Amino acid sequence: MTDELDLLRRANPVPDDGHRFGDGPLGDQAERRLARLLSDPGTGRRPLLPAGRRPRLAWALTAVAAVAALVSVLLVGGPAATPAIAAPRPLSVVADSTPVPLERLAERAAAAGAEDATAARRGTHVQSWSLGMSDGEPPVTLPQERIVRWTPDGRHTELVVATDPRHPGRPVLTDEGGEPRLVDDGRVTGRRTFPPSWSDAPPAAHPPHDPTRLRAYLAETANDPLRTTPELLDAAAQLLDNWTLGARESAALTRLLADAGGLRPTGRVTDRLGRPGQAYVYDNAPGVRHMLILDPSDGAVLGLEETFTTDQPEYGVRAGDVMQYRAWIR
Template sequence: MKRDDDVRALAELAPAPPERDFPAGRARQRELHLLHAITTAQRTRSARRIWLLAGAAVVVVLGLVAATTLFGPTPAAVAATPKPLSYKQDGRPEDAIGLLRQIADATDKLPNPVPATDHLKRIGWFLTRNSYSNAVVPEEIESWLNPDGTGRTVKRSGVPEFPDQAARDRWIADGLSTEAGRPQVTTGPQFRHWPDRPPTDPAELARWLQKDHPPANGAGEVLVAITDLLRERALTPAERAAVLRVLATVPGLVYQGSTTDRLGRTGRAFALTNSLRGLPTRHTLIVSQDNGIILGEEQMLTESSGKLGLPVPSVVGYTVFELADHAAVP
């Protein structure tokens, strides 16, 4: 099926298969791949992303704010993008495998709690579809997922972030709010892509992660599967160690250096550059060397932004995994 230029440009952002291949559970890939469904914001609240799930059921998810009004916004020179992290080169690119194995071995020695309710919180910053966008609006999602599939999820948009005062002024002139959005709470059954806990044997885990993440999509699909897992499970040390050992097997993975994330946490960065969506994109995972927790991920266009017209390099997606523990539903 032929796509228009806008949709093609967005599809290039996400290192994921074509839209028709999206299974129902791949939340983040749909978020990036279907940003063309961002709707018009009201004057006092954020717009919500809308996408079609199998069979044309419409689900509204709190997401990025689209800087559009009924009669069109005041154009910005360049769309606002998330700020990139900085990396300290304290090792060689080829050190990735050895470092990941070291962290995995240390993580494996930590005590393993009995998993109960998974308590997760993440914050994401993403490039908006519209070339007129003057701000990056963080998306905050906190969830409590019980073993029986029930739970509670709280979603809200954060305070818009502006590249400069002029962008802020344009945003306000377009009638958009500069405050955080209202929390939206859902309770009851919660979807999980993988109903069971992940295996702790690396070979078995690698196969397990292939559910709706086919190897034919390339090495980058492993990173996609891992970050999908982090969105629905608070991993135990044994599970984290297995994930890191699987990550160490990804062809082309390099050590990017050490960094400090948006929450002030330090970690080691491991990156893979691929062109699964037509544009070279560097997908980076940040790993705590203290406990093997994956702190966050960054996706950056490295050579060209295609029809998006962005400066290169540009970050098109960044997520911090703020919390991953076990706590009862409040």
């Protein structure tokens, strides 16, 4: 995926080895002029740089300043509210791919759950891109990776890392300290250890693998009756932010999504972690398009993307900008 910094790097307006920016030896004419200036005590002026050197230096400094200004605009925005450099573009469905009905994928998930008795595991591993918006400031998309692990005695740890798998090794935009800034890829921005805790209420309670009971569990988690498909999708995301599902729990969730209605199969996609998936779109919510990405083999949820469908100039966002994307790793 190409972004503005990719284009800037390839253009490389100030190369290290450019002949116009080097400090090479003086030419014969410059040497003679310098000798005359140094041997004339009556000039009262300090020696000047040889002919041609000052314009070259000034041009180089101007070019460097222009590059710095462009990078600054890309990072913090400008008068035209340039999108943040970290902002992902919406996923695209592979042309001419055959959509798989969600009902069929739910059947595959049920078959996988019948053969695989792997239980759900408390904790999660998720990579996300979330858009931060405020009045008068350009939007900033912050990519991060979060890993939560629980121990048998009820303790758990949370590790948050600034990283963007689309550009491994490249600097990452983060809001560490409350201000958007660039940090090194893999920079740990949060590390916490929590004391033992137990609860019988969702989402701490073990999720059921029966669709009806799972729906009640999700409603309690979200404190919402889940009347609409977007509400169900939000509750499913909360579940996956707390648990890594086993095959049976995953099958129950896929069945709930299939029965919810409104999720239109659109075809094959490659998600932001390079995994093959089937995309299902819900575009009946005002102002927002939801894309659900499922594993084509067993129906497990791989990711969820939310995209603006209308411009919101007060926040500097346009139709097609990604509001949030989450990719769950099993």
